[in-house]
Amino acid sequence: MPLNKEYLLSVAEVVDSFRIFPRLLLLSDFIFTCWYCWFAIKSVILLVTLNSIENAGIINGVAAVIISGTIPFITHRFGKIADIYIHTGRKWG
Numbered sequence: 001m002p003l004n005k006e007y008l009l010s011v012a013e014v015v016d017s018f019r020i021f022p023r024l025l026l027l028s029d030f031i032f033t034c035w036y037c038w039f040a041i042k043s044v045i046l047l048v049t050l051n052s053i054e055n056a057g058i059i060n061g062v063a064a065v066i067i068s069g070t071i072p073f074i075t076h077r078f079g080k081i082a083d084i085y086i087h088t089g090r091k092w093g
Contacts, residue, residue: 022085
């Protein structure tokens with residue numbers, strides 16, 4: 001099978017129709033988000049287990065900062081990548 005321009009354009013059209021690269025981007029972002037959530041939760045648990053009752057206010061403050069920073073970060077990231085996925089690709093209409 002010769003590798004001419006028409007064949008390569010047909011392959012590119014099939015790859016674009018399956019939206020492989022935007023889906024890989026969404027998958028990689030989902031994996032990163034899962035890792036980031038695991039890391040944030042593990043950090044909060046580590047803070048709670050290492051410190052005593054005397055520092056409970058500081059621990060609660062740090063845990064609140066980690067949690068309040070994680071949720072908007074994840075929502076914003078996933079929203080932007082989902083927006084890229086929705087607004088790219090071939091227009092079939």
